[in-house]
Amino acid sequence: MRSTKTIHVISAHAEGEVGDVIVGGVTPPPGDTIWEQSRWIAGDQTLRNFVLNEPRGGVFRHVNLLVPPKNPEADAAFIIMEPEDTPPMSGSNSICVSTVLLDSGILPMKEPVTEITLEAPGGLVRVRAECRDGKAERIFVQNLPSFADRLDAKLEVEGLGTLTVDAAYGGDSFVVLDAAAMGFSLKPDEAHDIARLGVRITNAANAQLGFHHPENPDWRHFSFCLFAGPVERTAEGLRAGAAVAIQPGKVDRSPTGTALSARMAVLHARGEMGLSDRLTAVSLIGSTFSGRILGTTEVGGRPAVLPEISGRGWITGTHQHMLDPSDPWPEGYRLSDTWGAR
Numbered sequence: 405m406r407s408t409k410t411i412h413v414i415s416a417h418a419e420g421e422v423g424d425v426i427v428g429g430v431t432p433p434p435g436d437t438i439w440e441q442s443r444w445i446a447g448d449q450t451l452r453n454f455v456l457n458e459p460r461g462g463v464f465r466h467v468n469l470l471v472p473p474k475n476p477e478a479d480a481a482f483i484i485m486e487p488e489d490t491p492p493m494s495g496s497n498s499i500c501v502s503t504v505l506l507d508s509g510i511l512p513m514k515e516p517v518t519e520i521t522l523e524a525p526g527g528l529v530r531v532r533a534e535c536r537d538g539k540a541e542r543i544f545v546q547n548l549p550s551f552a553d554r555l556d557a558k559l560e561v562e563g564l565g566t567l568t569v570d571a572a573y574g575g576d577s578f579v580v581l582d583a584a585a586m587g588f589s590l591k592p593d594e595a596h597d598i599a600r601l602g603v604r605i606t607n608a609a610n611a612q613l614g615f616h617h618p619e620n621p622d623w624r625h626f627s628f629c630l631f632a633g634p635v636e637r638t639a640e641g642l643r644a645g646a647a648v649a650i651q652p653g654k655v656d657r658s659p660t661g662t663a664l665s666a667r668m669a670v671l672h673a674r675g676e677m678g679l680s681d682r683l684t685a686v687s688l689i690g691s692t693f694s695g696r697i698l699g700t701t702e703v704g705g706r707p708a709v710l711p712e713i714s715g716r717g718w719i720t721g722t723h724q725h726m727l728d729p730s731d732p733w734p735e736g737y738r739l740s741d742t743w744g745a746r
């Protein structure tokens with residue numbers, strides 16, 4: 405065996421969505437802040453290509469790089485690598501990172517509750533983990549301030565006509581639309597159509613509406629399209645289906661923590677969700693994230709909410725990625741049979 409690099413990974417998923425964690429073998433990228441370091445990773449592409457592209461990755465894979473925190477309040481920091489983006493925050497990935505940090509012993513676990521602070525590229529997030537018998541059973545994440553950017557905007561999509569959409573930020577940027585109005589009941593066999601349509605809608609929103617985070621000039625696009633199911637009132641609180649199309653054309657297997665945060669911001673802006681409500685989002689595979697609004701704030705002068713999301717994560721294995729110097733594809737490859745909506 406010979407290799408010019410060895411990258412140590414603990415693999416995990418959160419409510420169905422893969423979020424691997426690089427725990428060794430990569431030196432911290434340059435940058436004075438975690439955001440700057442994440443911009444370096446996004447611009448350089450070498451690590452992204454190595455772990456996300458085939459033959460090591462695949463379109464379903466997200467990979468998080470643990471780095472030393474910059475903020476003295478943080479216990480750990482992470483840079484999120486998704487198929488197309490290197491985003492400020494991610495719900496499923498933050499749950500995977502917390503699960504790996506605690507279940508593998510990188511950070512000490514206290515039962516029944518462990519509290520840690522993580523530094524995501526977009527800022528600090530407080531995490532509370534319910535722990536039992538050495539396992540972090542449920543992870544609660546106080547996500548970044550989230551806001552509704554536009555309500556009831558008109559969007560022209562070729563072949564679909566004029567759609568009414570909301571635009572919102574929940575740690576990442578979303579076009580939100582009514583799933584039922586698009587003919588979706590959010591069943592697993594709709595995944596392919598949701599992925600294909602979602603990418604078209606996201607691209608149209610980027611061309612016509614545009615998104616600019618008021619405090620982060622680097623985040624100026626819509627990443628995702630959320631097909632939002634009807635909100636039902638149940639004995640346990642509010643409940644709604646959620647399917648998120650991710651570039652270049654796949655559906656999140658989890659209910660998407662950033663989408664849940666964005667949706668809570670929209671519902672709050674419409675006066676349809678208050679601080680005492682709980683919203684459970686249900687994914688296409690039937691997994692759930694639970695959310696509540698902890699308080700209100702402002703982002704760049706606009707009303708925002710402080711969301712908390714919770715869900716479960718599990719370690720699925722360990723891996724050492726290597727590179728033989730004679731491998732002709734050191735950065736891997738992507739083909740449109742699986743990479744991209746068809």
Ligand SMILES: O=C(O)[C@H]1NCC[C@@H]1O
Binds near residue numbers: 421493
């Ligand atoms: O839960 C989330 O927020 C994420 N899941 C994959 C894509 C999003 O970042």
